Amino acid sequence: MNQVVQFGTMQMLVESLLDGFVSTKDVLSAGDFGIGTGEGVDGELIIIDGVAYQIDGEGQVHEVGPDFPIAFGNVHKGDFEFLKEYEDITLKELQDEIVKEVKTKSLFFAFKIEGDFDAVQTRSANKSTRPWPSLSQIAEGQNVFDTTDTDGIMVGYYSPKLFQGAAVPGFHQHYLSNAHDFGGHVLGAKLKHVKVSVQMLSGLDLRLPAENADYRAADLTQLDHLNAAIHAAES
Template identity: 40%
Template sequence: MNEENVVYQHGTLALLVPGLLEGTISMGDLLTHGNMGIGSGEGLDGELIILDGIPYQVDSTGSVNLVKDDFTMPFATAHFSNFKKFIDLKKITLNDFEKEIIEKSNSENTFFAVITKGKFSKIKTRVVKKSKKPYPTLVQTAHDQRVFDAENIEGTLLTYYSPEVFNGAAVGGCHSHFLADDHSIGGHVLDFELDNGTSELQVFDTFTQHLPITNETYMNHKFDNSQTAAAIDEAEK
């Protein structure tokens, strides 16, 4: 198997919904599965973005921190970079960007990643404040978040796409994290206007999902699947 065709995910988005927020993989372990990625720390401690093997955490104060190998996460995605030239973009919003990359990638039925570097005339990100045990639900944590805005900022947007049929296992549709070149803003992307930028594409034929079977809380939890999709839409989209 060509590892550059594989996207690796630890945990499921569904396990965050009821508040299973314990860290069950370390950053050191995650980096053995990729040099690009996104995720969140234990207790949803910040928004993570891995660029060229360097893991960054944007915390709820807006500070950007380098992540140590022993930092743990309940949910994270990673892959080894093999991006190919894709499209140049000008004057585009987040919603139109997502439509454009899905249409032009011709990969709606599989997983792919897009990395976009450019100048953003506006960008809005969010970072959830770290929770402590007993952990709240995903929707509850989304109500305790910091929102950051910037204008005329250069940076990198890392977007993962998952087919909607996988919603719950992953984030169905697009899921983007951002980091400014000057580290002045970052996090989970809520909205943007891209002035101009260049996107590269990497399509995956294999989705590897690693489950935290040594975590007793996860193994004994009874999931209510009827609530999962609605909670994900409210908290993540």
């Protein structure tokens, strides 16, 4: 069973450690499906069949080159198994159904949701500049995008609660339309007719920015910021 490979931690984003410490080329060598964000939260990334796409802060979609720097990402070697088709269901309801089908909240798993969507809401931020701002400052400047009647693919991961703070707890998914004209970090969706595939993962292979001076020097012992961010994300 494959593992999810994660570059960086949720805590790093919360603590404004936003350097792109790994290149797209290196991320793609660890897997062919995934999600992530660029240096300085430079848009949202989705990796499909070994190709990395960026949805930038204005909602434009670009294929990113091998040297594009990545600040955070989850990736794995795709070997999905078809689960089920669903119709007329919200993303939240679908997530509950997926948990029922896989019968565990104790393992990491990847999922792919492909088909027709009645509505999708996403967000994406423009790249920040150094010194890196806080995530709440980035959140104020991010754009929210809505579309209706779109066909495309969501790629995402489920991370067990225990790993919150290292990973993003629970479900986390990004979207790309088949026309490559819409996408981003998914805030909500209404699904019309989709095919869901999942891939159970045996664990977490966590890659930290071992050579990054700011990461090494940062005080990551106080978890108050992180816990507040997790609480805010859950409320």
